[in-house]
Amino acid sequence: MTDFDLAPDNLPNPPRAHIAADPKPFLQFKATKTLHTTSGPQLLDVRFELPKGGKLAIYGPSGAGKTTLLRILSGLTTATTGYIEVDGEVWLDTTRRIDLPTRHRSIGFVFQDFALFPHLTVRQQLEYARDKTTDGKIVAELLDLMELESLQHLRPALLSGGQQQRVALARAIARRPRLLLLDEPLSALDDEMRYKLQEYLLKIHLHYELTTLLVSHHLPEVLRLSDKVMVLEKGSVSREGSPSALFFAPSQNPSPAPFQTVGEITAIAFSEGNYIITVLCAGTLINVTLTAAQAAHLAIGKKVWVTSNDFHAVINPLV
Amino acid sequence: MIDWQPLWLSLRLALITTTILLLLAIPLGYWLAYSRHRWKIAAEAVISLPMVLPPTVLGFYLLLAFSPSQGFGRWLDHHFNIRLAFTFPGLVIASLFYSLPFTVNPIVAGFRMLPADLRNASRTLGKSDWTTLVRILLPNIRASLITGAVLSFAHTIGEFGVVMMIGGGIPGQTRVASVALYDEVQSMNNGMANRYALVLLAFSFIILLLVYGINQQTGKSKTML
Secondary structure, rough: OOOOOOOOOOOOOOOOOOOOOOOOOEEEEEEEEEEEEEEEEEEEEEEEEEEOEEEEEEOOOOOOOHHHHHHHHOOOOOOOOEEEEEEOOOEEEOOOEEEHHHHHEEEEEEOOOOOOOOOOOOHHHHHHOOOOOOOOHHHHHHHHHHOOHHHOOOOOHHHHHHHHHHHHHHHOOOOOOOOEEEEEEOOOOOOHHHHHHHHHHHHHHHHHOOOOEEEEEOOHHHHHHEEEEEEEEEEEEEEEEEEHHHHHHHHHHHOOEEOOOOEEEEEEEEEEOEEEEEEEEEEEEEEEEEEOOOOOOOOOOOOEEEEEOEEEEEEEEEO | OOOOHHHHHHHHHHHHHHHHHHHHHHHHHHHHHHHHOHHHHHHHHHHHHHHHHHHHHHHHHHHHHHOOOOOOHHHHHHHOOOOOOHHHHHHHEEEEHHHHHHHHHHHHHHHOOOOOOHHHHHHHEEEOHHHHHHHHHHHHHHHHHHHHHHHHHHHHHHHOOOHHHHHHHOOOOOOOOOHHHHHHHOOOHHHHHHHHHHHHHHHHHHHHHHHHHHHHHHHOOOOOO
């Protein structure tokens, strides 16, 4: 028997496959509720999970229950049945009759119409929102980050839509919530303003390590601001996955193009045998020249994905 | 020379009534505006009754209730030695009932006119209902609060039927300006009656001017007029 002849018995326990239970997801959500829509009652039945730092977009036609879902999560609407757990804390469990009031749920909610307090100045809105146990510096920090310092003593009525939006966002974050909930936050703004505010949102998301849920029916916004998309149709999730897997046809994906963006066709012109397609992308108009065959499936208003390789722009209709 | 005492009495009654009414009407208005309780409609109807009821009807029932010879009045008299019929405190209680809708209704309208998400936004910021009421809702219905206060003040000054039934016109105690005017007419003293009438007329006009001024400033009509 040599030193090398180690009987299996003498071996230390072989390392077992690591079957540790999945770490609990940061957010677990499941809920049902009957929605009263214009086309009659409809059941909302949704479940999903989200990791810490995730960016989930809830996309779908109006009346699908997107906003109701956010409201159930924030406790502003009650679910018929449901279970919500955030960071190990149970917010809702209808079987155990647990329903944490909204004010005890650590959320920042940006409402569609902003819901700013008319009688408070920008700074006062943030001071009001700030959790009094946290550092007061956050107000100054947010004013700086959102470029609101010069507006801090103004009331909402004197602010533009984009400025109000920034205040609403800053106010939602002032209490350092665990979840940031955005209900069609950019729908009231024009494209250029949308694009700018998406920048602010991304900045905020990273800076404060937020977990974000975004409700939107604006595709470019969804593609830019989320890392996971859930398509909600008639009260239930019809598709979910990463934005690129969900919205781009397999043949188009993935092509590592140096330039790619998403937009909407605003004009189609015919010139010297070619079609000139004008696409509005993030506030800028892009002209792309295509042959008749390439332009065959395009129409004004269609949402497209524009890529360019070696100075050749390609327009791909979104699925 | 005019006897100012009835006018001062009217002012004192209106001031006390309005102060108490504001304290009552804010929680009551909040409940009426936001509760989904099934009895809410009944409560609204009861509160608004004095707006359509002849004041003498209200006065009659209050007089019965206050009467020291029976029921509630006797219980008060027996246990607390309190008599409300033909006394100033009795007038205050009657005025509270009589002017309640004039304070409550503008406040309810004010709460209902605020966007629902204002209250929701405050909740999502971790604020209690009390903090939300005091810091967010009340400052935004200031015009309704002022309107409610001014209207109940003016309405109390102008009441006649109820104070006549409950107060009986005892000088210095329950003889308010409107009753004094009536007494002067009864004793054919038209000159004095005219003075009371003019003071009350001018006062009412100024009050209404004030209410409409407030409403114009806020750009919204929140009165119940």
